[in-house]
Amino acid sequence: MLNSVMKNLTNHTAMLPGLYMPLRGRKRRSAKQIFADKIASLKRKSLKQLGEIFGRFIPEEHLKSEASGSMSRCSIFSKENTFWAFLGQVIDADGGCKEVVRQLQSYAPLKGTRVPSSSTASYCTARKKLDEQTLTNIFQYTTVQGDKPTKTGLLRNHRVIVVDGTGLGMPDTLENQAVWPQSAIQKPGCGFPSARVCACFSLESGSLLSYEIRNKKNHELPLLPKQWKTFRAGDIFLGDKGFCSYYDTAKLKEQGVDSVITLARRKPVSKSKCQKIFEPNDLLIKWDRPKYTPQLSYPKKTMEQLPEDLTLRQIRVVVDQPGFRTKEFYIITTLPDPIGYPSEEIAGLYLKRWDVELFFRDIKKTMGMDILRCQTPDLIRKEILMNFIVYNCVRRLMYEAAEKAGLNVRKVSFKGSLQTIRSWSPQFNHETLGTAERSKLLNDLYGAVSLIVPQFFQFFPEFCAGGFFLFVLPLTGSNLFSYNLARRIICKTR
Numbered sequence: 476m477l478n479s480v481m482k483n484l485t486n487h488t489a490m491l492p493g494l495y496m497p498l499r500g501r502k503r504r505s506a507k508q509i510f511a512d513k514i515a516s517l518k519r520k521s522l523k524q525l526g527e528i529f530g531r532f533i534p535e536e537h538l539k540s541e542a543s544g545s546m547s548r549c550s551i552f553s554k555e556n557t558f559w560a561f562l563g564q565v566i567d568a569d570g571g572c573k574e575v576v577r578q579l580q581s582y583a584p585l586k587g588t589r590v591p592s593s594s595t596a597s598y599c600t601a602r603k604k605l606d607e608q609t610l611t612n613i614f615q616y617t618t619v620q621g622d623k624p625t626k627t628g629l630l631r632n633h634r635v636i637v638v639d640g641t642g643l644g645m646p647d648t649l650e651n652q653a654v655w656p657q658s659a660i661q662k663p664g665c666g667f668p669s670a671r672v673c674a675c676f677s678l679e680s681g682s683l684l685s686y687e688i689r690n691k692k693n694h695e696l697p698l699l700p701k702q703w704k705t706f707r708a709g710d711i712f713l714g715d716k717g718f719c720s721y722y723d724t725a726k727l728k729e730q731g732v733d734s735v736i737t738l739a740r741r742k743p744v745s746k747s748k749c750q751k752i753f754e755p756n757d758l759l760i761k762w763d764r765p766k767y768t769p770q771l772s773y774p775k776k777t778m779e780q781l782p783e784d785l786t787l788r789q790i791r792v793v794v795d796q797p798g799f800r801t802k803e804f805y806i807i808t809t810l811p812d813p814i815g816y817p818s819e820e821i822a823g824l825y826l827k828r829w830d831v832e833l834f835f836r837d838i839k840k841t842m843g844m845d846i847l848r849c850q851t852p853d854l855i856r857k858e859i860l861m862n863f864i865v866y867n868c869v870r871r872l873m874y875e876a877a878e879k880a881g882l883n884v885r886k887v888s889f890k891g892s893l894q895t896i897r898s899w900s901p902q903f904n905h906e907t908l909g910t911a912e913r914s915k916l917l918n919d920l921y922g923a924v925s926l927i928v929p930q931f932f933q934f935f936p937e938f939c940a941g942g943f944f945l946f947v948l949p950l951t952g953s954n955l956f957s958y959n960l961a962r963r964i965i966c967k968t969r
Contacts, residue, residue: 525563527903527913528896528920529868533558534616537609552601558609561602561857565865566897570843572598603854610860617867621682621874630810630820633733635678636706637713639831640695641839643670645847645855654852655690670855673698675705676834678713678827680884682870683834683863688856697772699723706732711810713828719807721765722773725781728809735824738805744789753813756791786811790818792825830885837889838866869893873924880925887925895923 526533538555552560560575567574572595622634644667645651657666673695674686685705687698695717706712708731716739724734744760746752751759762785767778790806806825810816839845844862849855873892877884899920903913 525566525896525900525903526559527917528872528900529562532617532620532868532871533613533864537612537616552598554605554609557598557601557605560598561605561861562865563900565842565858565861566893566900568843568897570848572602602857605857607853607857607860610857610864614860614864614867617864617871618682618684621680621867621871622677622684630711630816630824633709633711634707635711635713635824635827636675636684637678637828637831638673638675638695638699638702638718639715639835640671640673640698640717641835642691643672643839643847643859644668644845645670646850648850650851651855655855656692658691671695671698672859673702674835675702676831678830680870680874681830681834681837681889682867682874683838686863688859696720696723700726703727703730706730708732711735711824713824715828721762721785722771722778722781724787724807724809725785728785733809735806735808735810735821737825738789738807743791743805749789750786753788754818756793757813757818758789759811760787760789761785762787785809788813788821790821792822838862841890841893842866869896872896872921876921876924879921882925891926892924895920899923 538558540554563578564570564572564575573593575598576593576595645655647657647664647667651668655668655670657668669691670688671691671693672686672688675684676682677684685702687701689698699718700723703726706727710732712718712727712732712734714734714736716737719736719739719741724736727734741762744758746758749758749760753759764778764781764783767775771778788806788808788811790808791803792806793803794801806821808816808821810821842862842865844859847855847858849858869889869892873887873889874884876892877887899916902916
């Protein structure tokens with residue numbers, strides 16, 4: 476019996492047939508396998524801790540390694556790790572490529588591996604190989620996640636999409652200058668390339684739904700038609716006077732989208748020429764189709780296909796504040812029903828248009844996107860995409876945290892949320908954390924994000940002969956700009 480057992484435990488060799496080795500426990504692992512596991516642990520814990528926070532907002536199928544090509548190799552900077560490193564670089568307050576390498580170096584001694592080189596060449600090369608279409612697909616996924624039904628109760632709960640444009644600077648390289656030239660008033664070599672971005676935001680959640688980027692020679696208005704697919708029937712388009720266009724208003728109306736914009740270029744319609752008077756400052760008017768000029772961005776045939784006239788509402792808003800330059804302005808809207816859509820609500824909706832300035836400030840100032848860092852146009856586009864992905868992920872996290880706490884998402888500070896994410900993300904980097912600990916840590920993160928800045932509701936009634944309009948605006952860190960502006964504007968809509 477003993478000989479039979481020993482025979483089963485014998486590991487025969489060619490040179491020593493009688494030698495046996497008892498097989499106790501696991502088979503001894505080679506040095507190559509041990510080193511590979513340490514490298515895998517280093518990659519997992521030094522680059523992907525943000526995946527614990529944002530993993531639900533990023534589709535995993537877009538981060539899988541390619542079947543062939545540059546992103547098919549299993550290395551420290553694989554496709555997945557490069558994406559999370561790029562995302563972490565955008566979130567980080569410093570935002571430099573060296574920060575990613577330093578992060579790897581700081582974790583190497585803890586994992587028992589060789590400290591990587593201080594050169595950023597490997598990371599920059601991997602980031603350059605990251606497919607732009609992959610980032611585009613991820614961005615489009617985040618737009619769907621952040622586009623939730625409105626619960627504001629304003630204007631019958633229509634989804635409001637606010638549109639505006641902004642400018643971005645970037646490093647002065649020949650490649651960037653060729654695509655995004657600098658301003659003509661600056662001498663060559665004394666200015667920086669400048670890009671123009673036109674973006675559509677959800678007014679309620681603040682999520683970025685779509686964008687178009689061109690150079691300084693393009694106005695925001697021609698970039699809006701490229702984003703018409705963002706709108707759905709029943710939406711409301713909210714824009715300033717830069718988007719006051721017969722063409723866009725008519726085309727959006729054909730899609731079932733109403734517009735709320737401010738009057739520009741056209742003269743206001745007087746009471747004697749209006750179709751109907753709802754109130755002294757609320758008129759039903761008609762716009763005739765303008766004559767075609769070669770300066771327009773669309774052909775003459777397209778102009779002739781537009782309706783000959785549009786029935787609109789013109790709401791006069793009076794600014795009764797000493798020292799303020801603007802004394803009055805006019806709101807043009809395709810919402811003709813004064814009962815279902817009172818002029819006070821439309822004026823209040825236009826006041827919320829200033830939130831888009833705060834959205835851009837969150838992206839450009841808080842996240843540091845006002846001056847881009849990459850040296851070539853293709854990397855500039857990837858950098859912009861990654862910034863927008865991070866922005867939407869933070870907004871989605873704010874929305875979920877506010878919903879869990881029973882708060883309005885507009886009361887949650889974007890800057891405070893970003894600071895919380897920066898502080899919490901290293902805590903997910905400990906290997907000893909179990910599933911329960913990670914879940915608790917994530918719940919604590921949500922609780923910290925949902926903490927709001929103390930609110931001070933300011934009321935500014937201005938009584939006058941024609942009535943008054945009342946502004947109620949929460950004074951938070953994110954709404955301070957709107958507050959300082961709103962405190963100077965008292966609208967009389969009756």
